[in-house]
Amino acid sequence: MSGLAEILHDRGIRVAGTDVKESAVTQHLQSLGIPVNFGHNKENITDDITTIVYTAAIHEDNPEWKAAKEKQIPLMDRAHLLGAIMAEYPYAVAVAGTHGKTTTTSMVSEILLAAKKDPTITVGGILPTIGSNLKIGHSPFFVAEACEYFDSFLQFTPHVAVILNVESDHLDYFKNLENIRHSFHAFAKRVPDEGLVVIYDGIDNLSELTEGLTCHVETFGLTETADWTAKNIIHEADGKNSFTVCHKGDDLGVIHLHLPGEHNITNALAAIASAYALGVSPQDCAKGLAHYTGTERRFQIKGKKNGITVVDDYAHHPTEIKAMLAAAQNVKHNKTWCIFQPHTYSRTHFLFDEFGESFKDADEVIVADIFAAREQDTGLVSAKQLAERIAKTGKSAKYVGDFTAILHYLQEHCQAGDLLITVGAGDVFKIGEAFLESE
Numbered sequence: 001m002s003g004l005a006e007i008l009h010d011r012g013i014r015v016a017g018t019d020v021k022e023s024a025v026t027q028h029l030q031s032l033g034i035p036v037n038f039g040h041n042k043e044n045i046t047d048d049i050t051t052i053v054y055t056a057a058i059h060e061d062n063p064e065w066k067a068a069k070e071k072q073i074p075l076m077d078r079a080h081l082l083g084a085i086m087a088e089y090p091y092a093v094a095v096a097g098t099h100g101k102t103t104t105t106s107m108v109s110e111i112l113l114a115a116k117k118d119p120t121i122t123v124g125g126i127l128p129t130i131g132s133n134l135k136i137g138h139s140p141f142f143v144a145e146a147c148e149y150f151d152s153f154l155q156f157t158p159h160v161a162v163i164l165n166v167e168s169d170h171l172d173y174f175k176n177l178e179n180i181r182h183s184f185h186a187f188a189k190r191v192p193d194e195g196l197v198v199i200y201d202g203i204d205n206l207s208e209l210t211e212g213l214t215c216h217v218e219t220f221g222l223t224e225t226a227d228w229t230a231k232n233i234i235h236e237a238d239g240k241n242s243f244t245v246c247h248k249g250d251d252l253g254v255i256h257l258h259l260p261g262e263h264n265i266t267n268a269l270a271a272i273a274s275a276y277a278l279g280v281s282p283q284d285c286a287k288g289l290a291h292y293t294g295t296e297r298r299f300q301i302k303g304k305k306n307g308i309t310v311v312d313d314y315a316h317h318p319t320e321i322k323a324m325l326a327a328a329q330n331v332k333h334n335k336t337w338c339i340f341q342p343h344t345y346s347r348t349h350f351l352f353d354e355f356g357e358s359f360k361d362a363d364e365v366i367v368a369d370i371f372a373a374r375e376q377d378t379g380l381v382s383a384k385q386l387a388e389r390i391a392k393t394g395k396s397a398k399y400v401g402d403f404t405a406i407l408h409y410l411q412e413h414c415q416a417g418d419l420l421i422t423v424g425a426g427d428v429f430k431i432g433e434a435f436l437e438s439e
Helices: 002-010 024-031 063-070 078-086 101-114 149-155 177-188 206-210 262-277 282-291 318-328 345-350 352-356 383-391 403-413 429-437
Strands: 017-019 036-038 052-054 075-077 091-096 120-127 132-135 141-145 160-163 196-200 216-220 228-235 241-247 250-257 300-305 308-313 336-340 364-368 396-401 419-423
Touching: 002 024, 002 078, 002 120, 002 132, 024 036, 052 063, 052 078, 063 075, 075 078, 078 141, 078 149, 091 101, 091 262, 101 120, 101 141, 101 262, 101 282, 149 177, 160 177, 160 262, 177 206, 196 206, 196 262, 216 228, 216 262, 228 250, 228 262, 241 262, 250 262, 250 282, 262 282, 262 318, 300 429, 308 429, 318 336, 318 352, 318 419, 336 403, 345 352, 352 383, 364 383, 364 403, 383 396, 396 403, 403 429, 419 429
Parallel strands: 017 036, 052 075, 091 141, 091 160, 120 141, 160 196, 196 216, 308 419, 336 364, 336 419, 364 396
Antiparallel strands: 120 132, 228 241, 241 250, 300 308
8 A cells, every 4th residue: 555655645645544553665755745544533524535545354334435425535445546557557576376476567677677677566565675665666667466365356457467376265255266276267367368477387277267268378397398487406504405497398498596495496497588578688687686685574684693593584374384384494504483473363263273283384383363363363373373283283383372481482492593483464573672681
């Protein structure tokens, strides 16, 4: 939302907004002259407002929503606004998938920046190169994440659509995997005939998702049959990766990544395929990826204390957790401590067993209380139950819940050489930061 507000403000449109609390993002918006209210109140909706843009977190009982309805001010969801902005760019890239969107969007952005394409970028994390989640460019190139929740991405018509993976998530809306697959197919069909769908070749029944497409389609993955693949993969001791990128049998050069894990190699392949379709050279692809050091909260090394390395990761889906912990094995260390904060009651409930099986590459697992986000506690699931389920796999797993208690436990038990990873989409990162700041 902050990125969209800034784009509109840059175009001379008067913008104001509401957030729950002050943050670095709201301070930045205010520094640009964009007024920000704190706390949702009907008094914030004044008669001079012509359009209200809202997110999926806002419901009909919201006081500002009610006030807009009473005043008959038109309401538009965030996806419609992003789709309308995206439509103005001839070379828009929309990155979709159950996970990996922020990292891959960042990789595409870094490549286009290296190629001096001056793209407009909106990404779901802070990209160090631009020092923000937004860059306003002045060219036909636009890069954005395409979220499937509430079918938001069906408002987009990108020139290049990336589909990284299709798995069960957001089941409070989709109900089942079949509906999710149907939505991703519909998203792919929104690409125009002259456009391109870049899709992971490891997706089950891939042909169902590409059936009936009139645009170009290219696959990526670590198999020989993928259009874009990698060979000569080297996992270095510090977690970095290098590989030779291949397109339909042709070697296009060596790529160096600062990020660990095979999942980041496939993310890089998707980014290269997207940029290549936009006319970017293999050399600029390599240059951009070599410059990319990661996005905030994506296997972000926060610091070291007493020989213990503290990492934070946004993983909040079972597949993401498994990939992240597998990647961590490529970093030299002793014990892996995983401090997991489940994100939303519905996701924890629907994917309970999958979460239970996701921590096999961790040595010690501590489960914090569930981060509610937009939801209320239904009583169907708890963090304590999840810790008990993880322990059934033979892992050392315990529910501690409270951040302060977790911090004290870590201070007593972590040893020099250990890797401490805070995991989740909520505010679990605060535990790692407190650990580093503690005496």
